[in-house]
Amino acid sequence: xxxxxxxxxxxxxxxxxxxxxxxxxxxxxxxxxxxxxxxxxxxxxxxxxxxxxxxxxxxxxxxxxxxxxxxxxxxxxxxxxxxxxxxxxxxxxxxxxxxxxxxxxxxxxxxxxxxxxxxxxxxxxxxxxxxxxxxxxxxxxxxxxxxxxxxxxxxxxxxxxxxxxxxxxxxxxxxxxxxxxxxxxxxxxxxxxxxxxxxxxxxxxxxxxxxxxxxxxxxxxxxxxxxxxxxxxxxxxxxxxxxxxxxxxxxxxxxxxxxxxxxxxxxxxxxxxx
Amino acid sequence: xxxxxxxxxxxxxxxxxxxxxxxxxxxxxxxxxxxxxxxxxxxxxxxxxxxxxxxxxxxxxxxxxxxxxxxxxxxxxxxxxxxxxxxxxxxxxxxxxxxxxxxxxxxxxxxxxxxxxxxxxxxxxxxxxxxxxxxxxxxxxxxxxxxxxxxxxxxxxxxxxxxxxxxxxxxxxxxxxxxxxxxxxxxxxxxxxxxxxxxxxxxxxxxxxxxxxxxxxxxxxxxxxxxxxxxxxxxxxxxxxxxxxxxxxxxxxxxxxxxxxxxxxxxxxxxxxxxxxxxxxxxxxxxxxxxxxxxxxxxxxxxx
Numbered sequence: 045x046x047x048x049x050x051x052x053x054x055x056x057x058x059x060x061x062x063x064x065x066x067x068x069x070x071x072x073x074x075x076x077x078x079x080x081x082x083x084x085x086x087x088x089x090x091x092x093x094x095x096x097x098x099x100x101x102x103x104x105x106x107x108x109x110x111x112x113x114x115x116x117x118x119x120x121x122x123x124x125x126x127x128x129x130x131x132x133x134x135x136x137x138x139x140x141x142x143x144x145x146x147x148x149x150x151x152x153x154x155x156x157x158x159x160x161x162x163x164x165x166x167x168x169x170x171x172x173x174x175x176x177x178x179x180x181x182x183x184x185x186x187x188x189x190x191x192x193x194x195x196x197x198x199x200x201x202x203x204x205x206x207x208x209x210x211x212x213x214x215x216x217x218x219x220x221x222x223x224x225x226x227x228x229x230x231x232x233x234x235x236x237x238x239x240x241x242x243x244x245x246x247x248x249x250x251x252x253x254x255x256x257x258x259x260x261x262x263x264x265x266x267x268x269x270x271x272x273x274x275x276x277x278x279x280x281x282x283x284x285x286x287x288x289x290x291x292x293x294x295x296x297x298x299x300x301x302x303x304x305x306x307x308x309x310x311x312x313x314x315x316x317x318x
Numbered sequence: 319x320x321x322x323x324x325x326x327x328x329x330x331x332x333x334x335x336x337x338x339x340x341x342x343x344x345x346x347x348x349x350x351x352x353x354x355x356x357x358x359x360x361x362x363x364x365x366x367x368x369x370x371x372x373x374x375x376x377x378x379x380x381x382x383x384x385x386x387x388x389x390x391x392x393x394x395x396x397x398x399x400x401x402x403x404x405x406x407x408x409x410x411x412x413x414x415x416x417x418x419x420x421x422x423x424x425x426x427x428x429x430x431x432x433x434x435x436x437x438x439x440x441x442x443x444x445x446x447x448x449x450x451x452x453x454x455x456x457x458x459x460x461x462x463x464x465x466x467x468x469x470x471x472x473x474x475x476x477x478x479x480x481x482x483x484x485x486x487x488x489x490x491x492x493x494x495x496x497x498x499x500x501x502x503x504x505x506x507x508x509x510x511x512x513x514x515x516x517x518x519x520x521x522x523x524x525x526x527x528x529x530x531x532x533x534x535x536x537x538x539x540x541x542x543x544x545x546x547x548x549x550x551x552x553x554x555x556x557x558x559x560x561x562x563x564x565x566x567x568x569x570x571x572x573x574x575x576x577x578x579x580x581x582x583x584x585x586x587x588x589x590x591x592x593x594x595x596x597x598x599x600x601x602x603x604x605x606x607x608x609x610x611x612x613x614x615x616x617x618x619x620x621x622x
Contacts, residue, residue, distance in 0.1 A: 047420070051420055055409075147406075150373060151421075152424065153373055154371050154399070155421060155424035156396040156397035156424070156425060157424050304374040307368075
């Protein structure tokens with residue numbers, strides 16, 4: 045399993061550096077802008093208050109925009125599940141199936157590696173890669189605080205990132221599960237991406253329309269804490285998200301244990317001819 | 319079922335949707351033999367091999383590999399097996415050496431690395447370049463090295479010489495023969511009849527998911543149809559030859575030569591020819607390829 049883990053993590057190196065550095069640089073930019081924004085906070089507050097509620101519903105509590113926590117949440121954390129969700133969906137959907145589709149899994153599985161070890165090794169590599177991206181991202185947020193008046197604290201900055209990690213694991217494992225049932229990686233990634241975007245909009249729109257609240261309760265992003273995380277993580281929500289990820293991963297593992305390893309189009313779905 | 323069998327499949331069936339890839343394959347390969355598995359594309363060769371390694375699950379039937387049920391303990395089967403897939407795909411960003419180290423890692427570093435280098439040298443394979451820079455033939459060599467480097471008890475090779483030049487094809491056949499000499503069982507599928515004929519002790523012919531023939535390679539060739547070209551010192555009436563059991567006249571000239579097709583033993587024909595003024599007698603042994611094709615021609619005739 046460790047060979048699988050190390051090999052998979054090595055393949056993720058480029059993504060860890062690419063996503064991590066890009067988001068860290070974005071974090072540096074946001075933190076560096078805080079002092080300038082804070083100086084103009086009265087005018088900005090007035091501007092934000094005239095924003096239509098449809099927009100502010102997706103941005104969190106804009107009344108706290110001038111506070112360090114409110115600012116970093118609005119500018120960074122509020123849409124990060126959508127951005128990094130793309131990584132989670134693409135990685136989760138391709139974790140096993142991309143190698144299967146290009147024929148590499150056949151030879152790997154012909155070695156004395158159990159399906160459980162392969163599955164677990166790759167899943168752990170995905171978790172490690174996600175944590176690594178968030179760690180680089182965290183560095184981009186906390187290091188510039190040394191020359192900024194933003195005083196959130198290095199440890200507290202991890203709180204929304206932990207909530208974000210749980211979200212990414214949910215969408216990553218959900219996409220992995222989809223890839224085990226759907227006939228292609230592309231279809232799994234598309235479906236996972238659609239669920240991610242739908243979750244983002246339903247969660248935002250439920251703040252405007254009470255009728256959507258029952259549906260929003262099924263949305264993983266309903267339990268994402270950006271600014272609220274700085275006041276303390278909701279343990280039940282975090283456990284619920286991590287529990288969902290474990291259930292999705294367990295179902296995917298169950299399916300992977302039982303299905304054929306494909307090398308061609310066998311087992312694929314065909315749309316009826318028009 | 320023999321306890322000594324390296325491979326055993328009984329009534330093995332596998333379908334992909336409506337396509338019935340295997341329709342009750344029965345197969346037994348003894349330990350220490352080289353066994354050729356013949357059939358055209360889509361006949362079920364690769365599906366059989368993938369069932370043996372638990373890469374796919376059969377719909378019905380029984381499989382044992384080295385006495386082990388692959389579905390019950392696939393890791394034990396794979397630990398003692400070397401596999402070369404028909405469609406080899408490798409990580410293009412790894413070097414040849416890293417690729418082999420990775421596969422060795424998956425085997426718990428059980429490979430004999432000196433032996434791996436030796437095979438690579440014999441196949442003229444450079445270990446330094448990345449896989450993406452290799453030709454199809456050189457990638458195939460990487461596949462051969464990884465299949466052999468841990469000296470497995472059983473080799474499952476799906477088209478092992480695919481994409482190799484004749485010199486390298488010959489070297490691979492030597493490696494297969496050497497593996498057998500060291501006690502390994504070799505089960506390999508191929509389109510190239512000459513190579514199967516050269517190394518396989520027994521062959522199975524699979525057609526549309528059914529084994530239609532299992533036989534020793536030599537006996538399969540010997541008992542098949544063969545041609546006899548007879549020349550006479552003077553024009554003769556060949557009528558009596560046409561009446562010999564198992565003999566068919568394919569063509570004749572002006573009575574001084576005749577081309578015959580003989581099914582089974584030559585004894586009756588030779589005895590019949592004793593009454594003729596024979597000046598020359600030649601027989602053509604059919605190649606394994608002709609025998610193989612005959613199974614398909616027979617099938618087409620039946621369908622017509």
